[in-house]
Amino acid sequence: xxxxxxxxxxxxxxxxxxxxxAYMVHxxxxxxxxxxxxxxxxxxxxxxxxxxxxxxxxxxxxxxxxSQHDAVVFFAWSTSIAYLSFRWRYSVKxxxxxxxxxIFLLLLVASFSHKSFAPLPPALQSVWLxxxxxxxxxxxGFLTLAFCGSLMYLLxxxxxxxxxxxxxxxxxxxxxxxDQLNHHCxxxxxxxxxxxxxxxxxxxxxxxxxxxxxxxxETWSLITWCVYLVQLHQRLTVGWRxxxxxxxxxxxxxxxxxxxxxxxxxxxxxxxxxx
Amino acid sequence: MPAEKLLLIGVNHKTTPLAVRERIAxxxxxxxxxxxxxxLPGVKECYxxxxxxxxxxxxxxEPDSGVEERVVEFLFSGRVAIAEADQYLYRHYGRAAxxxxxxxxxxxxxxxxxxxxxxxxxxxxYRHAARNGTTGPLLNxxxxxxxxxxxxxxxxxxxxxxxxxxxxxxxxLAKKIFGHxxxxxxxxxxxxxxAELAAEHLVGQGVEEVIVAxxxxxxxxxxxxxxxxxxxxxxxxxxxxxHVDIVISSTGSPDLxxxxxxxxxVMRRRMNSPLFFIDIAVPRDLDPExxxxxxxxxxxxxxxxxVVEINKSERDREAVKAGRIVDEETLKFMxxxxxxxxxxxxxxxxxxxxxxxxxxxxxxxxxxxxxxEAERQQLARMTEAMVAKILHDPLMYLKSESCAGRxxxxxxxxxxxxxxxxxxxxxxx
Numbered sequence: 001x002x003x004x005x006x007x008x009x010x011x012x013x014x015x016x017x018x019x020x021x022a023y024m025v026h027x028x029x030x031x032x033x034x035x036x037x038x039x040x041x042x043x044x045x046x047x048x049x050x051x052x053x054x055x056x057x058x059x060x061x062x063x064x065x066x067s068q069h070d071a072v073v074f075f076a077w078s079t080s081i082a083y084l085s086f087r088w089r090y091s092v093k094x095x096x097x098x099x100x101x102x103i104f105l106l107l108l109v110a111s112f113s114h115k116s117f118a119p120l121p122p123a124l125q126s127v128w129l130x131x132x133x134x135x136x137x138x139x140x141g142f143l144t145l146a147f148c149g150s151l152m153y154l155l156x157x158x159x160x161x162x163x164x165x166x167x168x169x170x171x172x173x174x175x176x177x178x179d180q181l182n183h184h185c186x187x188x189x190x191x192x193x194x195x196x197x198x199x200x201x202x203x204x205x206x207x208x209x210x211x212x213x214x215x216x217x218e219t220w221s222l223i224t225w226c227v228y229l230v231q232l233h234q235r236l237t238v239g240w241r242x243x244x245x246x247x248x249x250x251x252x253x254x255x256x257x258x259x260x261x262x263x264x265x266x267x268x269x270x271x272x273x274x275x
Numbered sequence: 276m277p278a279e280k281l282l283l284i285g286v287n288h289k290t291t292p293l294a295v296r297e298r299i300a301x302x303x304x305x306x307x308x309x310x311x312x313x314x315l316p317g318v319k320e321c322y323x324x325x326x327x328x329x330x331x332x333x334x335x336x337e338p339d340s341g342v343e344e345r346v347v348e349f350l351f352s353g354r355v356a357i358a359e360a361d362q363y364l365y366r367h368y369g370r371a372a373x374x375x376x377x378x379x380x381x382x383x384x385x386x387x388x389x390x391x392x393x394x395x396x397x398x399x400x401y402r403h404a405a406r407n408g409t410t411g412p413l414l415n416x417x418x419x420x421x422x423x424x425x426x427x428x429x430x431x432x433x434x435x436x437x438x439x440x441x442x443x444x445x446x447x448l449a450k451k452i453f454g455h456x457x458x459x460x461x462x463x464x465x466x467x468x469x470a471e472l473a474a475e476h477l478v479g480q481g482v483e484e485v486i487v488a489x490x491x492x493x494x495x496x497x498x499x500x501x502x503x504x505x506x507x508x509x510x511x512x513x514x515x516x517x518h519v520d521i522v523i524s525s526t527g528s529p530d531l532x533x534x535x536x537x538x539x540x541v542m543r544r545r546m547n548s549p550l551f552f553i554d555i556a557v558p559r560d561l562d563p564e565x566x567x568x569x570x571x572x573x574x575x576x577x578x579x580x581x582v583v584e585i586n587k588s589e590r591d592r593e594a595v596k597a598g599r600i601v602d603e604e605t606l607k608f609m610x611x612x613x614x615x616x617x618x619x620x621x622x623x624x625x626x627x628x629x630x631x632x633x634x635x636x637x638x639x640x641x642x643x644x645x646x647x648e649a650e651r652q653q654l655a656r657m658t659e660a661m662v663a664k665i666l667h668d669p670l671m672y673l674k675s676e677s678c679a680g681r682x683x684x685x686x687x688x689x690x691x692x693x694x695x696x697x698x699x700x701x702x703x704x
Contacts, residue, residue, distance in 0.1 A: 156451075160448075160451065160452065161566060163574065163578045169451065174453060175451065175452050175454075176454035176549070177454045180454075238543075238547070239548065241547050241570065242547065242570045243569055244569065
């Protein structure tokens with residue numbers, strides 16, 4: 001069974017790589033045929049990631065979230081799902097390229113740590129696990145999209161401001177579309193992140209008897225949440241948008257990554273099971 | 276070849292940065308500079324073209340009169356050092372000058388190759404020159420030829436079909452900033468033709484409203500009516516910025532009409548929604564510092580070039596075709612130019628009089644059947660003598676030395692040709 005899951009993971013990883021490669025080729029050459037291939041591969045990649053998570057659930061009997069490997073795979077999966085759900089509603093030119101690369105990178109990171117087949121520690125045997133962990137990682141998925149969109153925004157904005165219209169000018173969507181994308185992804189990501197923190201707090205109350213214990217992970221997710229909160233607040237009140245909002249999204253995403261990895265490896269705490 | 280020299284001297288968007296061009300743009304109209312150039316010693320004819328992309332002087336000068344340096348001096352009038360000016364200027368003589376003029380007229384040298392505005396600007400400039408009497412026989416001929424070359428290029432190539440001037444670039448940029456233009460509002464500052472054209476394109480892309488601000492309100496009202504928009508006065512400018520998304524400025528004002536601080540205060544009230552400025556005026560209307568504001572995008576005409584570069588390949592083929600037409604017409608003109616020298620004119624004149632004499636003689640002889648051979652020869656000799664005597668004075672006039680050192684042969688040739696109805700290049704070539 002372990003061999004089979006490993007094989008399944010490798011197939012998923014290769015598919016993600018091919019998706020990113022196809023999107024990259026499309027980005028450079030701007031061919032319609034390659035774009036169709038890339039889109040199909042993206043959907044296939046999403047299906048394979050879902051299958052891998054279902055497989056993990058079937059083997060372990062709980063949602064696979066508790067090891068480093070499982071958490072990162074879930075992260076990649078939520079990014080894929082966020083992208084596909086987003087893509088369903090409206091398309092943003094060439095947005096698939098950075099997103100598919102992020103997904104591939106996440107799966108690559110996951111491939112460096114092994115899937116844990118050890119039984120779940122008692123503290124984590126709860127219905128809160130999939131709710132708290134799942135919702136938080138779905139939030140990360142949307143925030144990843146906001147990050148990719150923000151990076152594109154910053155690159156394009158720099159080209160427009162410096163008045164040298166080159167590579168990105170022809171390939172990137174409009175600033176307006178990117179800004180709107182950032183805003184929408186941020187709204188969704190922020191909502192999920194809020195729910196993730198609240199459910200985590202409720203679970204903590206149940207498991208440890210207190211809602212909040214300033215565990216490093218709790219602290220850092222709160223900091224990240226505040227960064228996004230400030231950005232949303234400023235956008236809605238004084239119209240922070242464009243470059244500033246994009247820069248804040250990038251900053252927030254750095255917070256996300258630190259909460260996910262930095263805290264676990266540098267600071268420890270009760271959440272550091274996920275090694 | 277006539278003794279005078281044809282010289283074209285100028286700067287354009289390719290050779291000279293906007294910052295230098297705006298220092299020589301002659302916003303005071305054509306009359307004054309034309310009169311000044313004409314007054315320079317050594318200048319026989321002159322024509323001035325001044326658009327926002329180029330300033331060009333087309334001159335007929337006496338060779339070796341040192342007039343070139345004086346013209347350069349006048350062009351930059353001390354605002355740019357002569358040594359520095361030389362790196363921006365181009366000078367074409369004779370054939371090269373003709374070719375350059377034809378290229379400009381055919382819109383092959385335009386920022387947006389194939390755009391049609393340049394021909395209108397060329398004609399407008401010619402009207403000023405003609406009214407002020409600064410052009411003479413050579414330039415009149417040359418400019419009319421240039422107009423017909425432009426027309427020929429337009430009808431024989433597809434160069435104009437995909438060309439749509441500055442406004443095309445403006446639409447491309449606006450789309451890159453806003454996504455789509457539906458529901459956006461445009462403010463035109465100054466009601467010039469360029470602004471009108473740009474507005475037309477933007478309206479074609481779904482822009483919701485066009486607001487026109489102009490010094491003379493009547494013109495603003497007229498233009499606004501065309502787009503069923505609103506006219507406002509220049510005093511309301513800053514207040515209007517709060518409600519618009521795209522601003523196209525093209526006033527003839529020598530000073531800035533909008534400064535950074537004014538726009539900065541508006542951005543706060545706009546909740547930072549993006550504001551896109553296009554400055555097609557020379558000298559510039561809008562503070563170049565606007566670009567440092569967040570969510571403000573400012574482009575002048577030079578910047579728009581690089582946008583156009585992206586979509587130009589399809590026009591290149593037609594441009595090659597048009598280039599051939601220009602070369603061909605240049606050759607024809609130079610043949611004519613060489614041919615208008617004295618000798619061909621004399622030949623043409625003599626030929627014409629001989630023809631007339633022969634025809635009249637034949638007609639007369641045909642009506643007088645009783646004439647003998649001797650009388651007939653008498654008559655023929657008489658007509659020949661009359662032709663020779665009539666020719667004497669014009670020929671002397673044509674061959675006479677120039678008076679007071681000023682060579683007027685081109686004027687004399689033209690006069691004789693006109694008086695005797697000798698047509699143009701067909702006879703001379």
